[in-house]
Amino acid sequence: MEYREAAGRRPAPAAAVELAAGREDEGWYGDVATTTTTAPGRREPPPLTHDDNRGFLQMLREKKERLGVEAPKVEVRFERLTVEADVRVGRRAVPTLLNCAVNAAQELATSVHMCVTRKRPMRIINEVSGVIRPSRMILLLGAPGSGKTTFLKALAGKLDSSLKFKGKVFYNGEEMSSSTPQYLRAYVSQYDLHHAEMTVRETIDFSSKMLGTNNEFEMLGEAIRRKKGVINKVDQDLDSFIKATTFGEGRNLTTNYIIKILGLSECADTLVGDELRRGISGGQKKRATIGEMLVGLARCFFMDDISTGLDSSTTFEIMKFLQQMAHLMDLTMVISLLQPPPETLELFDDIILLCEGQIVYHGPRENATDFFETMGFKCPSRKNVADFLQEVTSKMDQKQYWASDQNKYQYHSIEKFAEAFRLSYLPQLEEKLCSSDNTGKNKEVKVNASRQISRWNIFKACFSREVLLLKRNSPVHIFKTIQITIMALVISTPFLRTKMSHKSVLDANKYMGALFMAVVIVNFNGMTEIAMTIKRLPTFYKQRELLALPGWALLCSVFLISIPISLVETGLWTGLTYYVIGYAPSPIRFIQHFLVLFAMHQMSMGLYRFLAAIGRTQVMANMLGTAALIAIYILGGFVISKDDLQPWLRWGYWTSPFTYAQNAIALNEFHDKRWATEFYYADANTIGEAILKIRGLLTEWHWYWICVAPHKHQVNIKTTKANFEYHSQMVGNGNPSNAQVILPFRPLSLVFDHINYFVDMPKEMTKNGVTEKKLQLLQDVSGAFRPGVLTALMGITGAGKTTLLDVLAGRKTGGYIEGTIKIAGYPKKQETFSRISGYCEQSDIHSPNLTVYESLKFSAWLRLPSNVKPHQRDMFINEVMSLVELTDLKNAMVGIPGATGLSAEQRKRLTIAVELVASPSIIFMDEPTTGLDARAAAIVMRTVRKTVDTGRTVVCTIHQPSIEIFESFDELLLMKRGGQLIYSGSLGPLSSNMIKYFELMPLWWRWVYWADPAAWTVYGLMFSQLGDRTEQILVPGVGEQTVREFLEGYLGLQDRYFELVTCLHLAIIGLFAFLFFLAIKHLNFQRR
Template sequence: QMLREKKERLGVDAAKVEVRFEELTVEADVRVGRRALPTLLNCAVNAAQELATSSHMCTTRKKPIKIINGASGTIRPSRMTLLLGAPGSGKTTFLKALAGKLDSSLKLKGKVMYNGEEVNSSTPQYLHAYISQYDLHHAEMTVRETIDFSSKMLGTNNEFEMLGEAIRRKKGVINKVDQDLDSFIKATTFGEGSNLTTNYIIKILGLSECADTLVGDEMRRGISGGQKKRATIGEMLVGLARCFFMDDISTGLDSSTTYEIVKFLQQMAHLMDLTVVISLLQPPPETLELFDDIILLCEGQIVYHGPRENATGFFEIMGFKCPSRKNVADFLQEVTSKMDQKQYWIGDENKYQYRSIEKFAESFRSSYLPRPAKDDLCRTNNTGKREEILTSATRRISRWNIFKACFSREVLLLKRNSPLHIFKTVQITVMALVISTVFLRTNMNHKTVLDANKYMGSLFMAVVIVNFNGMTEIGMTIKRLPTFYKQRELLALPGWALLSSVFLISLPMSLLETGLWTSLTYYVIGYAPSFLRFIQQFLVLFAMHQMSMGLYRFLAAIGRTQVMANMLGTAALIAIYIFGGFVISKDNLQPWLQWGYWTSPFTYAQNAVALNEFLDERWASEFYYANAKTVGEAILKIRGLLTEWHWYWICVGILFGFSLVLNILTIFALEFMNSPHKHQVNIDSTKTKTECKKQKVGTRNASTGQVALPFQPLSLVFDHINYFVDMPKVTS
């Protein structure tokens, strides 16, 4: 409250935001019946059908289904709104539609407006925030670092410095404000963090004890599940948005923790004039009382939207009463269920008829008006601030700041993942020593073609091992993709910022690994005794390593799962080796397979290292083969490789070109491909629900409340079961 008052006095107050939605409908196209199952055959048939449909060769067999059906209402600022509904009722889709985060594959109809202005791509991102129900974080980062990164991406890392600037602008009655601000900063500053916004959020969420603890995962010890949920909430709260849409934030939390978090959110909503909508599955009574309004969503339709205290009264008018022993939240979700509705009927049992969801929604729209006069007053007061909201987009951070935030995070992750990079370094060192002993220079001559063939084998192994060492990018990229997809959606994290940071971080690691290999093998094996040749071989291997890392990053980005990425990586590895010109010479390839030779990156790496070695003076012994006059040229001719020196620089340039193109393609894959773990709607279950809700129980026999079960009921009987544990002899 002190922060709010000081902002108002200093002229940096933010406007209230009222959310209105009119005839909001969200549709999805789903496949019918067995074709919806994700089998290998179905995936192949569906892909072929999608291709044929895009070519207008056939029509799609998908059917539209309404996830949200004609929802209308108003969500007022300075109030807490609870979104209730059974699983599968459309709560997540509804929240994403209000937050403007709806998936592009869904069809949106109707309007969502903030203070009368329709939400679109030009709406400032900091006005609204969607908090996901999934806790996806980098396991190697601490809680403070996770929230601090979100603060940088949302542009609030210097939010409290605005007060200092306002103080410097106003030279009047500032002493009291300055003292209060100084006390606030001292109260929220703790530890080593310098971001006041991050410190503030950490303290009010009760994360002070674990602020500098790693988040952790299945393989790394970290914070608890409840603390992860708080960190997830803190990621978006740190944005200081005006509208918050929170999806199932109680998942994995006990009731007391949920109450504390909701209590804090209630205080923020009331004191900071925020618009807050929270989805909970089964809130306890004490948590329910913290909310001001309730939205009851059933099968995509709003059955009730109004003050919390009037919810039971509306259903009592319809003939259903909540017992005193019953939790109101459970009553609201069960009263629309066909199996549970009858127990709440307060009239004559013989006159009971099932009230469908459509009847409740129609009765609510026609006879119940939950909109107080304050709505119009709020809209009138905020009309003058629309321009301020839409023109205050200067809080959007620049691309340079986005890059700095991503780059600093990647440097941090590099340090935390140092055991992996140390292992890679040790691995390539051991492999270099092994290969050096196999091709030891004491057993290597350079006078005949057979001697040259041995050197060709060692060069092949160098390119192969450097390529293999880049395959670790598959696992590292797959591991970071779920978190990236979440941050791309919620923090507007661009793919170029992530990939450019990863690419720059990989340069010194690539230099180290290829430098170690070249240093340990070049003179031990006995390649051309020239420092210039040494540097040129190092350059080829460095370019090959960069190409390899770019290739496997791209395959991971389009595969998106570990299984698919490994399959694509193995297939690509086999292809580039077969067409690389060593396993099968270019002269032995069929003419219609020549394209494979020129498109394989291995071709250019093998040609470059071979040219660098065999065009040296020590391979200039006379040997006539075809048009070749030396031993070096002869081995190149026999292997079907290039023989002119200028091809060395062309091959190196093509390898760097491969790396550049593959990294650009990876950026496009990160930007436009969606997460493979998105929820899919099943048409069969929806049909069953639709048919079930359209049935009316008109007769007395049908009103017995008995439902035919789809399985044979069995009885389980147990009697005199004891469970005990023998006490240790020491304690007994």
């Protein structure tokens, strides 16, 4: 056996004896036995020197020999090892938006064998061979990009699955993938990924729990148990340490041993920290990364650039300790360093020089310069050998080392160096490999393969760490608790001192809205899991790969930890809102209400953790989380009833977690006896059943338990219709314009009352279990359109705007219409209505081969009465073109949309003109501004306004209007999903009537307005910019008012407070400046 410098050196220093003897009052063992928190007044033990460590390891080795215990040695051999990656080259490799789309489509086509991939293989490691022997420390040198990291991962079996691996790697003669346990080889990453909330000691101790107690000490413990008689004959100086290692405190002992040799004693109980949390330095983090893997059972270590961030002295200290461990514990170590100083280089036994994926040299350190001298290159006397080895293969630096006087210098390529190495040194290496005897070593590896950590111990370690992280992240959870408490108080205050009879559908609707908000807020509260999970994912992926941390252990631990969090947060919400809002007072109902919210909170936390794991980045996870939040709300059955969903979207209703929570919490409330008042609606007999059916929710009680724990279940949901009444407000806006027209028309009003529209139930919905024969699209819609009044019909997509227009215009050829429609007080007759009405489609369909004038003339020929004379028709067409501002385009070709002819805005005006030449009294316009920019939309709306000023009745459906376009309308009909009307009436000046209608802020919350600096700013700006407050201005629909009257009447701003507001505004500026000064003076969030 090779003992190196420790061989034959029996006397151990006193510190080493103290280290092993277990003197808790003054020695190293006393420090090992302590907890993670240093006791007050306790004396720090002296640092562990190289001599102490060598003496301790030497004593361990001799004791193993006396007990007949031999540590397993692992020899790593690799033959024709090749690693390739498929990459794109040229411009296609640049991650532009176009390239990403094209590459994704190509990947999809390649996966289904529709085309051949255009990626080119790039070799990272090119057919390298060699052997790494135990009890030796190998230095891996190479420039950045030479393939060092890939080479180390290939030897450790940690390669990415996207890389192509060729060749063979043997551990003691057997292929790596066949029998070698993963925990016998360890890869130390160059990236320092740790939990910022844990201390150094806690980080390394968790790693020891996942990897197992240090193999050396465990073997000694087992040997002692097998040979009870021998223990009394051996030296007693290590017995206490071995017993503690074997019978209860081993992980703490070995953790402290690793902390000492890595020089981490002074920061062992300091948090690791990150960018926002003060912690240890970068060099200490690097040492903690090394310590994570040294505490395990591994016999082979592959360390990647572990000197990054360390100074030369610290690098030498750590390398010296690792050298002693490799030599005296028979470990196999391959260490990659970037710029090793000469004294550190001397600690290594062998060198592997890797250049462009090829091994240029692999052999003893002493022979490295000799190999290059045979090639004609010599290292200067004062040159660092490591620097020489990396520069001699560089094309830029190679010439300065040319030492042959006989031959002229010629550039030696990497391939030439590699070929020379294969011809000269590789045969000797292969001879050693063939003569090496691996018998017995395989057996040792296989015996140690049974040494696995139990699942229970893995779970305990993960659960303990999650509890620790919960404590360290307690401010986050305290903030969430305060947040949900405030939200509960805000939501419940509108219900204070209110009395509802619980005998009407309107009262039930208010409770339904409160239940919806409860589910929404509880679900939204779980979104914080996205940020917390994203922050922890890199560390988990590292531990999953290097520490064999199973996903199930983390999942179970996080789930158990989240249970008390959900209990507290949902308990606070339920306790603060349930009886204040006035839900069913039964204790059983209270518990069932709480159970639904608890399950919803657990679901939301799990959902957002899942989305974070998919997204992996904060931006992508937030995008997925927001999309999921919107999807489960929309498809959950409240925002859009299940009956209103398209058949192809019905699956979304049953997959949305919101569906089950909303149904369960509504069933719990409306099945209470308070809602048992008789109310006959469809199949419902009580108010509670009626509101459930109106909302399209489930009515059977057994669905409560199905929704709390959802599983596959079939039920028939019937199509329902609402029973709400709305009355139109007939507020005038002045007389119609008396503009003269060539063809006079009679101004007509249109009144519709209780309009319901049904269609036959689609076959797809019938197949899904819906028993209703009809599907309702409009529900009890009432309103009026008047001459000279421009009415906007608004609502979200699917609210029924176009359907209502088609029903009123008589354009529906199918379905069933209920209700009354009257024209000027008389029942509508479709035979005559088509003569007095016009309908502008959303799509502008015209003949491309006609001019503007020809298009209008053709329409006039077809639609005007036969008694209209030709010259009157022509004059009327010119009048209409002037009205819609198309006179200059009279002879322009209509053309093809998007290619030739008129622009989109001009086509829209032509569509309006085509209807106007029929001289209608009522005009319906479907989305006249859709697809237009702001300027074009303004031109079209100016045309519409001119049409209204002629005294015609005009109604427009419109999407996303600007404030200018919106306030050009006189009245508004607002619809929601399901064909229900929620507002009908005059907008008023600056939309004041509508704003007052929707203004629901309780009086006791008005203080928020006055506490907002923006409110004071607006106040000051309004009065300071409007000049003379006594000046008369014209207010639309009201007449002349002074500026002071206008501001006070419509904005609530009083002139007499202007001086006070000005002072307060200046004071607010000074206040925030002073707060900023205090913050930068006393608060410091920088972490060093």
